[in-house]
Amino acid sequence: MSEAEVxxxxxxxxxxxxxxxxxxxxxxxxGYQYLAHLSKEWQNFKLSVSMVSDVCLYMNNGYxxxxxxxxxxxxxxxxxxETVISNQLTKINGxxxxxxxxxxxxxxxxxxxxxxxxxxxxxxxxxxxxxFMEKTRDYFxxxxxxxxxxxxxxxxxxxxxxxxxxxxxxxxxxxxxxSQKNFIDLVYDIFIKQPSSKICELNGGISKRLAHxxxxxxxxxxxxxxxxxxxxxxxxxxxTFIVNFTAEKSNWMxxxxxxxxYLSFVQIECFVNNKDIWKCMNQAFGDCIKNExxxxxxxxxxxxxxxxxxxxxxxNIFDKLIIIFRFIPDxxxxxxxxxxxxxxxxxxxxxxxxIQSFVVRLKSECGxxxxxxxxxxxxxxxxxxxxxxKSLQPxxxxxxxxxxxxxxxxINLPLKLKEQLDVFEKSYLLKHNGRRLNWxxxxxxxxxxxxxxxxxxxxxxxxxxxxxxxxxxxxxxxxADQISKSLNITLHEMERHILSLALGRFKILQKTPGDNFLxxxxxxxxxxxxxxxAFKFKVPLLQIKPSNSEVPNAEHSIEQVEEDRRYQYPFCCxxxxxxxxxxxxxxxxxxxxxxxxxxxxxxxxxENKYQTLNILNRQFYKYLA
Numbered sequence: 001m002s003e004a005e006v007x008x009x010x011x012x013x014x015x016x017x018x019x020x021x022x023x024x025x026x027x028x029x030x031g032y033q034y035l036a037h038l039s040k041e042w043q044n045f046k047l048s049v050s051m052v053s054d055v056c057l058y059m060n061n062g063y064x065x066x067x068x069x070x071x072x073x074x075x076x077x078x079x080x081x082e083t084v085i086s087n088q089l090t091k092i093n094g095x096x097x098x099x100x101x102x103x104x105x106x107x108x109x110x111x112x113x114x115x116x117x118x119x120x121x122x123x124x125x126x127x128x129x130x131x132f133m134e135k136t137r138d139y140f141x142x143x144x145x146x147x148x149x150x151x152x153x154x155x156x157x158x159x160x161x162x163x164x165x166x167x168x169x170x171x172x173x174x175x176x177x178x179s180q181k182n183f184i185d186l187v188y189d190i191f192i193k194q195p196s197s198k199i200c201e202l203n204g205g206i207s208k209r210l211a212h213x214x215x216x217x218x219x220x221x222x223x224x225x226x227x228x229x230x231x232x233x234x235x236x237x238x239x240t241f242i243v244n245f246t247a248e249k250s251n252w253m254x255x256x257x258x259x260x261x262y263l264s265f266v267q268i269e270c271f272v273n274n275k276d277i278w279k280c281m282n283q284a285f286g287d288c289i290k291n292e293x294x295x296x297x298x299x300x301x302x303x304x305x306x307x308x309x310x311x312x313x314x315x316n317i318f319d320k321l322i323i324i325f326r327f328i329p330d331x332x333x334x335x336x337x338x339x340x341x342x343x344x345x346x347x348x349x350x351x352x353x354x355i356q357s358f359v360v361r362l363k364s365e366c367g368x369x370x371x372x373x374x375x376x377x378x379x380x381x382x383x384x385x386x387x388x389x390k391s392l393q394p395x396x397x398x399x400x401x402x403x404x405x406x407x408x409x410x411i412n413l414p415l416k417l418k419e420q421l422d423v424f425e426k427s428y429l430l431k432h433n434g435r436r437l438n439w440x441x442x443x444x445x446x447x448x449x450x451x452x453x454x455x456x457x458x459x460x461x462x463x464x465x466x467x468x469x470x471x472x473x474x475x476x477x478x479x480a481d482q483i484s485k486s487l488n489i490t491l492h493e494m495e496r497h498i499l500s501l502a503l504g505r506f507k508i509l510q511k512t513p514g515d516n517f518l519x520x521x522x523x524x525x526x527x528x529x530x531x532x533x534a535f536k537f538k539v540p541l542l543q544i545k546p547s548n549s550e551v552p553n554a555e556h557s558i559e560q561v562e563e564d565r566r567y568q569y570p571f572c573c574x575x576x577x578x579x580x581x582x583x584x585x586x587x588x589x590x591x592x593x594x595x596x597x598x599x600x601x602x603x604x605x606x607e608n609k610y611q612t613l614n615i616l617n618r619q620f621y622k623y624l625a
Contacts, residue, residue, distance in 0.1 A: 004063045011056065015076045018045065019083035027088065032110065035095050039116045042080075049076040081124045092117070093128060097135045100170065104139065104163075111173060118174040129179055133186060140190040148195065153202045153209065157220035160191045164224075188228035196230045200237040207241040213262070218270040226274070235280040242284035243291070252292065253302040257320045260285060286327040296334045299324060300341055307345060307354050314354055322361050331366065339374060339403045346381040347395060347443050376401035387428070392420055396428075397440070409441050412488045414470055441467075442493070450508070453528045459508070460538040464489070464497045469508070472526040481520035491518055498524065500542045506532065508539070593621070 022045060026037045053060065053072045060071040070078065085092065096117060103109045121127045143163075147156050164187050171183045192199070200206050200221075209217040225234045242263065247255035263285065267278045289295050299321065306314060328334055345352055356378060363371040376398055384395040397404065413421070425437050444463035449456065461469065467487055471478060483498065484491055495518045502511035508530055512523045596602045605620035 004059065007059065008063065008069075011052070011072060012075060012079070015049075015079040016083060018048070019079045022080075023084045023087060026084075031095055032099055032113070034091065035099065035117055036110070036113050038084075038092070039113050039120070042116070042120050045076070045080060049073060052076070077124060081126060085121070085124055085126050089126065089128070092121070093131050097132065100174075101139055103170070104166070115173055122176055127175075129175075129182070132175075133182065136183065137186060137190065140187065144190050144195065147191075148198065148202070151203045153199065153205055154214065154217045154220070156199065156202060157217065157224060160187075160224060161220060163187065163191065185228070188224075192224050193228050193230055196225065196233040200233060206234070206237045210238070210241050210266070215266070215270055218266060222271045222274070222277075231274075231276060235277055238277065239280055239284040242281060243287045245288050247292075249294075249298075252295075252298040253321075253324070256289070256298075256324055260323060261320075282327075286329075289324070289327040290329055295328050296330060296337055299328065299334065300337045303338070303358065304341055307341075307350075310351070310354065314357065318358055318361055321358075322365055325362075325365065331370070335370065335373070336403055339377060339401075342374060342377055343402055343404060346377060348445070352378065352381070373401045387424070389420075389424055392424060394424060396437075404440065404443070407438075407440070407442075409439055410488055411441055411464075411467065412486065414467070452530045455531050457530075457532060457534075458536045459506070460536075461501075462497055462539075462541065464494060465501055465539065468494065468498055468501065472509075476528075477523060477525045479520065480518055480522045480524070483524070484520070491520065496541055500539055504539060504542055506530075506537060506539050 022041045026034060026041055029037050049072070053076075056072045064071045096114065099109050099114055103111075118127070140163075147159055150156065164184075167187050168184060171180045175183065204211075206218070206221055208214075209221070221234060225231055245259060247259070263281050267273060267281060271277050292298070302321070306317060311317065325331075325334070342352075342355055345355060359371050359374050359378070362374070380396060380398055380401065384393075387394050387396065421439065428437065429435060441463045446461055446463055446466040448459050448461060448466060448469060450459055450469070464487075468483060471483060471486055478486075480491060480498070484494065487494065498509070499511075499516070499518060501507075502509040502524060503514070503516065508527055510525045510527050512525070593602070597604070602621045602623055605622050
């Protein structure tokens with residue numbers, strides 16, 4: 001045996017002896033004192049080993065490298081690991097986890113000492129990550145169960161956030177970077193991922209927080225659910241809340257507009273403008289509107305109110321209404337109801353500047369084809385201004401544009417009016433060869449100057465009311481049967497008009513008996529003693545049938561819409577079948593599908609992502625537009 005071998009063996013014996021002495025000195029301590037003495041002994045041991053390595057530098061460079069054996073520093077560390085660490089590893093790990101749990105419980109510990117111990121363990125490759133993960137899991141599981149018992153969502157999330165921040169700081173200080181993610185994932189898994197559904201239901205959960213506008217708690221939900229991949233759970237509960245939202249019927253539009261603005265605010269401020277959750281919220285809002293069968297009627301009623309009140313700040317309101325309009329599924333029903341509202345405004349010659357502004361927005365939203373009939377109605381009204389002749393102001397309505405039933409009238413007209421209409425009709429047909437005029441007297445109105453015994457008034461009435469009043473030039477008293485036969489119209493056709501003259505605000509006629517029903521024997525007398533402080537006024541038509549609004553209801557128009565749809569169903573079927581007429585390249589189809597997805601006409605169906613059809617796996621898509 002050479003002198004070098006003897007010297008190397010003596011050094012190894014020295015290191016083993018020193019390590020045994022260190023182990024004996026620290027073994028008598030417990031807890032933090034044990035860790036503190038271990039840290040101190042380790043620092044002293046490394047210092048002495050460093051000095052020995054300097055002395056043995058020649059041996060390390062020569063003898064150790066030639067024989068490929070451990071140099072003095074490596075030899076010393078192995079001795080420390082085998083003699084001290086391996087023999088007392090259980091005690092070391094137990095003391096470390098005990099100190100960490102003390103800090104988790106809110107106590108102050110000497111982090112610097114623990115950091116040095118973990119650095120030593122990492123240097124000696126002695127950290128038992130599985131042990132620390134297991135003990136950490138046990139601690140967090142117990143803590144999570146305690147927090148859930150408080151039944152307070154906001155407190156739970158706040159505690160989890162504080163725990164997560166504390167663990168992140170602690171893990172960065174104690175553990176190497178490669179293992180830090182595992183501990184963070186463990187926190188998310190125990191506190192958020194596993195009980196995610198329970199958290200969303202805890203004490204009303206996220207639904208209660210959304211209802212009470214608890215922005216702080218909603219932000220906590222997002223910040224804790226998003227990093228651990230629990231957004232699907234969060235989305236499902238947010239969706240349920242939105243879909244189940246119900247607005248008061250009397251104020252449906254205002255509440256839905258405010259609700260959408262609230263959701264937009266939550267999306268930006270609490271959910272950090274996350275596109276996935278915003279997409280989910282939009283779909284849920286659309287389903288919420290679908291749950292309201294009279295959504296079209298509510299929107300039309302709201303528009304009618306805006307048009308009547310002539311609101312100045314209409315630009316901002318229209319932008320909000322277009323947002324609601326996007327979510328209405330039966331846009332053909334809305335089209336019919338809106339054209340009926342537009343017809344009323346145009347026939348009564350009201351200002352339509354606001355309507356035109358809204359039609360422009362509809363055109364931008366749905367395209368030219370959707371607003372073609374609306375624009376045609378507006379053009380009809382504009383062109384009709386050129387047809388004014390003396391006391392006659394006809395409005396020429398194109399049948400295909402206007403949502404009105406064209407009925408051929410057989411009413412007996414006053415001779416002077418009939419002559420005037422014949423002259424106009426002859427002149428019009430000469431200019432427009434091939435057209436046919438069908439007068440709709442039930443839609444018109446007239447201005448009459450009526451002389452009473454003590455007053456004189458200019459009265460705006462419907463055309464049929466004008467015909468009725470002209471009969472009283474010949475007689476002061478007539479019964480309903482006489483009026484009906486003189487005009488050649490049924491009681492039902494004249495009921496609303498004549499009762500409005502006798503029972504309305506302006507009682508130009510007197511009815512006997514004075515009830516709300518019309519019978520052949522009812523007697524009507526011209527009210528010569530009528531007085532009113534206004535010289536000009538309009539006689540409004542009474543609502544004979546009970547109705548909440550003059551605006552047409554979707555239920556009354558659905559039959560007409562279904563009739564229009566009857567011709568579209570075969571077209572859709574033929575359109576699908578026509579795909580078999582040629583066989584495009586798959587790459588072309590794929591490119592077009594991606595283009596449709598980008599434009600948000602369709603989306604991939606994630607619920608039925610792949611289903612087996614005819615042995616082939618095919619992707620399913622949902623139609624959005």
